[in-house]
Amino acid sequence: MSHRSVVAVDLGGTNVRAALCAPDGHILKRHKQATLPHDGTAAVIERLTQSILAVMPSTTDASEPTPSAIGIGTPGSVDPYNGIVLYAANLVWHNVSLRDHLAQRFRLPVGLGNDANLAALGEHRYGAGKGTRDMVYVTLSTGIGCGVILNNQLVLGSRGLATELGHIVMDVHAPAGVSGVPGGFETMASGTAIAAMAQARLSDGAPSALRDHPTVTSKDVGDAANAGDPLAREVVLEVGRVIGLGLVNALHLFDPERIVLGGSVVLIGDLLLGKIRDTVTQYAMQPYRDRPIVLAELGDDCGLLGAAALAWQTTDY
Amino acid sequence: MSHRSVVAVDLGGTNVRAALCAPDGHILKRHKQATLPHDGTAAVIERLTQSILAVMPSTTDASEPTPSAIGIGTPGSVDPYNGIVLYAANLVWHNVSLRDHLAQRFRLPVGLGNDANLAALGEHRYGAGKGTRDMVYVTLSTGIGCGVILNNQLVLGSRGLATELGHIVMDVHAPAGVSGVPGGFETMASGTAIAAMAQARLSDGAPSALRDHPTVTSKDVGDAANAGDPLAREVVLEVGRVIGLGLVNALHLFDPERIVLGGSVVLIGDLLLGKIRDTVTQYAMQPYRDRPIVLAELGDDCGLLGAAALAWQTTDY
Numbered sequence: 067m068s069h070r071s072v073v074a075v076d077l078g079g080t081n082v083r084a085a086l087c088a089p090d091g092h093i094l095k096r097h098k099q100a101t102l103p104h105d106g107t108a109a110v111i112e113r114l115t116q117s118i119l120a121v122m123p124s125t126t127d128a129s130e131p132t133p134s135a136i137g138i139g140t141p142g143s144v145d146p147y148n149g150i151v152l153y154a155a156n157l158v159w160h161n162v163s164l165r166d167h168l169a170q171r172f173r174l175p176v177g178l179g180n181d182a183n184l185a186a187l188g189e190h191r192y193g194a195g196k197g198t199r200d201m202v203y204v205t206l207s208t209g210i211g212c213g214v215i216l217n218n219q220l221v222l223g224s225r226g227l228a229t230e231l232g233h234i235v236m237d238v239h240a241p242a243g244v245s246g247v248p249g250g251f252e253t254m255a256s257g258t259a260i261a262a263m264a265q266a267r268l269s270d271g272a273p274s275a276l277r278d279h280p281t282v283t284s285k286d287v288g289d290a291a292n293a294g295d296p297l298a299r300e301v302v303l304e305v306g307r308v309i310g311l312g313l314v315n316a317l318h319l320f321d322p323e324r325i326v327l328g329g330s331v332v333l334i335g336d337l338l339l340g341k342i343r344d345t346v347t348q349y350a351m352q353p354y355r356d357r358p359i360v361l362a363e364l365g366d367d368c369g370l371l372g373a374a375a376l377a378w379q380t381t382d383y
Numbered sequence: 384m385s386h387r388s389v390v391a392v393d394l395g396g397t398n399v400r401a402a403l404c405a406p407d408g409h410i411l412k413r414h415k416q417a418t419l420p421h422d423g424t425a426a427v428i429e430r431l432t433q434s435i436l437a438v439m440p441s442t443t444d445a446s447e448p449t450p451s452a453i454g455i456g457t458p459g460s461v462d463p464y465n466g467i468v469l470y471a472a473n474l475v476w477h478n479v480s481l482r483d484h485l486a487q488r489f490r491l492p493v494g495l496g497n498d499a500n501l502a503a504l505g506e507h508r509y510g511a512g513k514g515t516r517d518m519v520y521v522t523l524s525t526g527i528g529c530g531v532i533l534n535n536q537l538v539l540g541s542r543g544l545a546t547e548l549g550h551i552v553m554d555v556h557a558p559a560g561v562s563g564v565p566g567g568f569e570t571m572a573s574g575t576a577i578a579a580m581a582q583a584r585l586s587d588g589a590p591s592a593l594r595d596h597p598t599v600t601s602k603d604v605g606d607a608a609n610a611g612d613p614l615a616r617e618v619v620l621e622v623g624r625v626i627g628l629g630l631v632n633a634l635h636l637f638d639p640e641r642i643v644l645g646g647s648v649v650l651i652g653d654l655l656l657g658k659i660r661d662t663v664t665q666y667a668m669q670p671y672r673d674r675p676i677v678l679a680e681l682g683d684d685c686g687l688l689g690a691a692a693l694a695w696q697t698t699d700y
Contacts (some may be wrong), residue, residue, distance in 0.1 A: 200541040223638025224517040322538025
């Protein structure tokens with residue numbers, strides 16, 4: 067039994083999750099409650115505080131070690147240097163100094179990071195990136211998030227806004243998407259893009275089993291593709307090619323040992339993954355072609371374990 | 384007078400340049416000779432050795448301090464961790480263990496890096512990136528090179544092959560170029576691309592003063608554009624837009640304080656630079672728009688001063 071621990075918090079727009087974690091990533095105790103962001107910032111911070119208290123070791127149970135730090139992952143745009151949530155749409159938060167608030171409340175070092183970066187940190191320490199020094203993590207979901215570890219450290223940039231792979235230009239001739247970027251990677255290759263592309267082809271009158279769905283999700287497209295629907299297969303393969311080219315860019319820019327893929331879109335499975343890997347093998351420059359592209363391993367706990375990994379980094383141990 | 388120095392070597396396909404450098408980048412002594420790569424690897428290494436000896440302090444002049452390290456920049460693909468030139472087309476070199484050879488010969492620590500990375504390091508320590516912690520350097524010339532400094536350190540990746548910005552996909556629908564990458568940044572936006580684009584439009588029969596040139600170079604296109612030639616202006620503005628979008632990608636991925644632009648293509652001047660800056664302002668996401676895009680300051684000495692900066696990093700001082 068280890069005598070050290072950290073508290074990890076995964077603050078999402080839907081749920082606040084907290085855990086007491088051992089150094090090996092073992093979760094000793096967990097707590098989960100609804101975030102209810104529309105109650106306001108103060109109410110959410112109070113809930114967050116309650117969640118942390120709920121996983122603190124009981125004074126009567128000697129098997130639960132006192133935590134030496136707190137790590138918190140939040141959605142949106144984070145200033146990791148100053149511990150501030152700059153902007154989080156689904157929390158309705160602007161410039162919230164979460165780190166200093168919690169550090170004062172709990173008298174512990176507190177680390178704050180955005181969810182994609184912390185998922186990368188979690189996979190690096192406990193999951194599919196274990197044992198690497200240099201790793202790229204990409205999450206393919208409604209959007210595309212990314213975190214990069216070089217020299218065992220998160221790549222943050224001057225203000226913590228680096229590695230926005232989802233917002234790089236992948237087609238200079240395309241119109242500007244939601245983020246303002248023309249042919250942005252996320253606009254072309256996220257789950258949202260898969261659903262939109264299928265929907266557009268249905269509107270063009272192409273035959274498909276997807277016609278029976280009132281609204282088409284990326285999961286519907288994946289399921290139909292795996293059942294052999296030609297329209298859905300075409301969409302998955304086209305998006306798989308663009309994802310592969312985005313990963314080629316990540317390989318050429320960060321030269322990682324490995325790319326770890328997370329997010330709901332990878333659940334589409336081998337049809338998509340095969341196309342992604344084939345595209346990388348075909349288009350990456352020769353020395354980058356052999357880098358393994360593997361699936362994330364931490365599942366629903368990746369946010370918590372990423373926050374735990376960050377907490378360990380804030381301690382001297 | 385400082386009592387410390389390093390030896391810097393800029394090994395190119397045409398010339399070997401060497402210098403004895405003070406900590407502030409002041410060049411105390413220089414030497415230059417032809418590389419003559421076709422004499423073979425051993426002959427070039429011998430010339431390199433002679434160049435280093437030529438800038439070593441004279442034993443009779445106390446104003447020349449004994450160097451504490453050697454830094455070497457070479458073209459092509461370099462393994463900076465093991466000090467090996469993996470492949471350099473214009474030296475006709477394959478797997479040359481240059482660092483260990485010179486370290487043994489001179490009994491000094493030796494650092495080896497590729498020319499774009501060292502130019503970045505040089506601009507960071509002595510030039511347009513001075514005072515920054517996080518900086519992106521991009522050189523626009525026959526090709527496009529890049530070096531990135533984060534946390535005052537070069538971004539190298541697992542094998543030193545990171546930050547190949549010239550070889551990222553910028554148009555997923557374009558055919559694969561020389562590097563194998565479809566719509567590669569270098570293929571679309573280097574000096575070579577400027578010349579090729581102008582040439583293609585001339586072949587289409589468009590009127591232009593460039594018709595009088597037997598072969599068109601990017602300098603010709605720039606000169607004609609600055610003299611008001613409509614075809615040349617159009618080419619410069621189109622390429623300027625693509626360069627701007629490439630820099631948007633660099634901003635979103637590395638979040639630097641500043642981008643430093645070097646290479647011969649920037650000599651085209653304000654027509655090109657204005658278009659690059661306008662494109663960044665228009666298409667970068669809001670927090671990245673205000674990052675200054677400035678010109679490199681070290682000119683012909685950027686290779687030497689980059690090698691000097693690397694040499695200082697290999698010492699403990």
